[in-house]
Amino acid sequence: MISKARKVLDIRELATELPHIRYVDPEFVYINLTTERAKKYSLNVKKGDKVYLGQIIGERDGGFFKQPIYSTVSGEVTDITTKRHLEFVVIRNDYQDTYCETIVDRSDAMIDAMSKADMIDIIKNKSLVGLGGSAFPSYIKVNTDKEIETVVINAVECEPYLSSDYRLVKDQPEQIFKGLKYLMRVLNAKRGMIAVKKTKKELVEVLEREVQRFNKDSDISIAKLADYYPQGWEIEMFKNALGIKIPSGVLPMEYGVIAFNVSTCASVYDAVKHNLPITKRYLTVNGDAINFPQSIRVRVGTNVRDLIKLCDGYKEGIEKINVILGGPMMGEAVGTDDVVVTPTTTSVLVFKDVDYHEETCVRCASCVLSCPVDIQPVQIMNAVKRNDKKSVEYLAAKKCIECGLCAYVCTSKIHVTDYVRKGKQLIG
Amino acid sequence: MMQMIEKNSPHLRRPTASVVRMMSDVAIALTPLVAFAIYQHGLTAVWILLAAVLSMLGTEYIYYQIQDYKNKEKFKLCNKSFTIYNFTIIVSGLIYGLIIPDATPIIVVIIGGVFGVFFAKLVFGGMGQNIFNIAAFARVFIALAFGGAVAVSNYLPQVDGVAGATVLGDWVISPFAQNDNFSLMQMFTGIGLPGTIGETSVLLILVGGIYLFLRKSFDVFVPLTYIATMFILAFAVMLRQDLGLWYPLTHVLAGGVMFGAVFMATDPITIPVTRPGRIYFAFGVGVLTFVIRLFGNLPEGVVFAILIMNMFVPAIDYAKWSKNHFTLKSSLIFAGVIIVTILSVVVGANYVG
Numbered sequence: 194m195i196s197k198a199r200k201v202l203d204i205r206e207l208a209t210e211l212p213h214i215r216y217v218d219p220e221f222v223y224i225n226l227t228t229e230r231a232k233k234y235s236l237n238v239k240k241g242d243k244v245y246l247g248q249i250i251g252e253r254d255g256g257f258f259k260q261p262i263y264s265t266v267s268g269e270v271t272d273i274t275t276k277r278h279l280e281f282v283v284i285r286n287d288y289q290d291t292y293c294e295t296i297v298d299r300s301d302a303m304i305d306a307m308s309k310a311d312m313i314d315i316i317k318n319k320s321l322v323g324l325g326g327s328a329f330p331s332y333i334k335v336n337t338d339k340e341i342e343t344v345v346i347n348a349v350e351c352e353p354y355l356s357s358d359y360r361l362v363k364d365q366p367e368q369i370f371k372g373l374k375y376l377m378r379v380l381n382a383k384r385g386m387i388a389v390k391k392t393k394k395e396l397v398e399v400l401e402r403e404v405q406r407f408n409k410d411s412d413i414s415i416a417k418l419a420d421y422y423p424q425g426w427e428i429e430m431f432k433n434a435l436g437i438k439i440p441s442g443v444l445p446m447e448y449g450v451i452a453f454n455v456s457t458c459a460s461v462y463d464a465v466k467h468n469l470p471i472t473k474r475y476l477t478v479n480g481d482a483i484n485f486p487q488s489i490r491v492r493v494g495t496n497v498r499d500l501i502k503l504c505d506g507y508k509e510g511i512e513k514i515n516v517i518l519g520g521p522m523m524g525e526a527v528g529t530d531d532v533v534v535t536p537t538t539t540s541v542l543v544f545k546d547v548d549y550h551e552e553t554c555v556r557c558a559s560c561v562l563s564c565p566v567d568i569q570p571v572q573i574m575n576a577v578k579r580n581d582k583k584s585v586e587y588l589a590a591k592k593c594i595e596c597g598l599c600a601y602v603c604t605s606k607i608h609v610t611d612y613v614r615k616g617k618q619l620i621g
Numbered sequence: 622m623m624q625m626i627e628k629n630s631p632h633l634r635r636p637t638a639s640v641v642r643m644m645s646d647v648a649i650a651l652t653p654l655v656a657f658a659i660y661q662h663g664l665t666a667v668w669i670l671l672a673a674v675l676s677m678l679g680t681e682y683i684y685y686q687i688q689d690y691k692n693k694e695k696f697k698l699c700n701k702s703f704t705i706y707n708f709t710i711i712v713s714g715l716i717y718g719l720i721i722p723d724a725t726p727i728i729v730v731i732i733g734g735v736f737g738v739f740f741a742k743l744v745f746g747g748m749g750q751n752i753f754n755i756a757a758f759a760r761v762f763i764a765l766a767f768g769g770a771v772a773v774s775n776y777l778p779q780v781d782g783v784a785g786a787t788v789l790g791d792w793v794i795s796p797f798a799q800n801d802n803f804s805l806m807q808m809f810t811g812i813g814l815p816g817t818i819g820e821t822s823v824l825l826i827l828v829g830g831i832y833l834f835l836r837k838s839f840d841v842f843v844p845l846t847y848i849a850t851m852f853i854l855a856f857a858v859m860l861r862q863d864l865g866l867w868y869p870l871t872h873v874l875a876g877g878v879m880f881g882a883v884f885m886a887t888d889p890i891t892i893p894v895t896r897p898g899r900i901y902f903a904f905g906v907g908v909l910t911f912v913i914r915l916f917g918n919l920p921e922g923v924v925f926a927i928l929i930m931n932m933f934v935p936a937i938d939y940a941k942w943s944k945n946h947f948t949l950k951s952s953l954i955f956a957g958v959i960i961v962t963i964l965s966v967v968v969g970a971n972y973v974g
Contacts, residue, residue, distance in 0.1 A: 194642065515625070546628075549634060556889050567945050588940050
């Protein structure tokens with residue numbers, strides 16, 4: 194099939210249609226001490242200590258940023274373990290949810306009196322990060338010195354099979370609007386926008402109802418975008434929502450726009466209003482090898498094994514499975530289900546493992562037609578095979594966003610994305 | 622025991638993407654033409670098509686068995702390198718068979734098939750590596766090596782008794798003469814038209830092309846550009862030479878343009894990978910076909926044009942300038958090339974005949 198791929202095979206009806214279930218009280222909660230971005234940490238609790246919900250138990254060091262580590266549950270520290278190269282402190286839940294004494298709500302008058310620097314301080318101290326998957330510290334992003342005109346909230350969720358942002362928008366629209374207002378205040382932005390797929394009719398309905406309440410004193414609008422992959426990539430979103438084309442390698446802030454994931458936006462509200470770090474989030478468990486696909490409200494730090502048990506486990510009679518954290522197009526198959534829900538985990542997908550039979554490339558150029566950044570994956574693949582650095586450079590392999598479409602569309606089932614990744618490494 | 626796999630993203634693949642689907646679609650699109658060839662030429666067509674397909678298939682089979690033997694591998698009846706599994710060799714064979722004139726001796730067809738698949742495909746490294754279109758290569762080989770034998774039979778209505786007396790054959794002698802023997806309608810349906818066994822029916826070629834377009838098994842921009850180029854050039858010559866609309870229409874309908882555009886110039890392996898590159902390629906094929914027809918000594922230029930443009934594919938795809946979108950610069954250059962081509966063809970047409 195020689196054609197551009199607009200839509201990716203997507204099965205998320207079950208997870209979006211059914212109401213979400215709550216699973217916020219696991220027996221053990223694992224708090225990650227290191228992340229992919231921050232490899233160093235210091236811990237100021239020890240085994241046997243009693244901790245409260247929202248208590249600072251240490252500090253991560255990511256080189257250019259430092260962020261406090263919060264306990265997301267109240268209980269007793271029992272252990273420090275390592276799972277998949279990341280270190281975790283284990284807390285036994287006492288099911289009391291006793292809040293730390295610093296966690297107090299702010300009144301609206303207090304929030305109104307806050308300065309821009311105060312708000313950035315809150316975002317920094319509550320260790321908020323980009324929840325779309327980047328895990329980039331939000332306070333660095335909002336502390337930009339560029340003049341921002343529009344804040345765009347990304348509720349597109351273009352990855353197939355995912356429904357956690359869907360749930361969030363549907364259940365907590367008010368928090369999103371309030372969070373957006375706080376972000377607009379921090380950034381002195383005049384305009385706010387929530388981008389959502391127009392095919393998600395329920396979300397459009399909810400947002401349009403809510404926007405009536407919030408756009409009286411500020412300019413907030415809904416951008417209804419077409420349903421295709423990768424619509425949620427921020428450059429693509431700006432192009433379709435605002436008509437601003439941002440060349441690759443340039444920060445959107447240069448153009449006066451900034452984007453936040455919808456979960457980040459809600460977490461900003463929680464941090465400013467309730468003084469809470471990220472303690473719970475929506476998560477999708479989906480895939481063709483799971484018995485009961487479901488959206489779940491989970492506590493950050495829950496073991497994925499518990500969640501899979503909650504979804505009736507794996508289907509019988511499947512020999513090989515892929516457990517994927519994140520979406521099927523860009524997520525990572527972790528090779529184990531003994532992993533932990535971190536603030537940036539949007540979903541756990543379990544697929545039957547399919548060994549695709551690779552054939553020789555027939556140069557059908559579906560990858561070239563589909564590429565959202567307008568590069569030629571097949572030519573990069575050929576250049577990588579003959580170790581031709583100059584050609585890889587000419588073909589602008591560094592523009593690649595690793596969206597995975599080239600491998601998705603490949604007629605010969607070649608893993609083109611992997612070759613392009615190698616090409617990116619080749620030119621450094 | 623369940624095993625959990627560690628893999629790189631993406632974890633999904635397009636269900637409709639497969640080489641077998643693409644190549645079998647081409648084979649399906651060719652079946653009306655095969656049926657028409659057999660209806661028109663009877664057993665002759667059956668023998669030619671069988672010889673074409675089996676000679677290619679057999680060459681490949683023997684080649685890979687010898688390769689296995691040389692590599693000291695155990696003899697297997699079915700080697701995994703055979704391209705019969707994904708229909709490519711059958712498609713090549715069918716296309717090759719369909720562009721052979723009906724009076725061609727079977728032995729010539731077989732020699733062409735063997736040479737074609739060996740020198741155009743196997744020595745380059747098999748499927749996906751070939752530079753030249755296999756069917757076009759085999760066809761040109763027999764046309765050059767056995768010129769006299771590759772001919773159209775005499776049983777069909779003929780003009781002046783010339784072997785290969787198609788409309789285009791006439792134009793070698795008098796380039797702008799209107800041929801009264803065949804109406805445009807006849808050329809469209811292909812009934813009772815002399816020529817190669819499979820190229821004559823434009824109607825059935827269009828049916829195949831529409832099928833391939835609906836199944837998205839070829840790049841529709843290639844045939845469109847090719848046919849548009851042919852038509853526009855012939856139209857420009859028509860205006861200059863004061864001919865009727867029959868002139869450009871005959872150019873498009875007669876001979877192998879339609880067949881070449883739909884089935885040969887779209888072979889993805891031997892064409893560029895970018896959308897503009899494919900348009901340049903198809904434009905080049907169109908210009909070359911027209912130039913060979915008008916100025917050359919040959920009645921037909923489709924296969925030559927395709928083979929010549931195949932050679933330029935690496936140049937079009939050169940990493941430094943290949944882009945999947947038209948830039949301002951490339952569009953200006955391309956527009957300039959189009960204008961220069963039209964002008965030189967129109968001026969050149971004055972000196973023909």
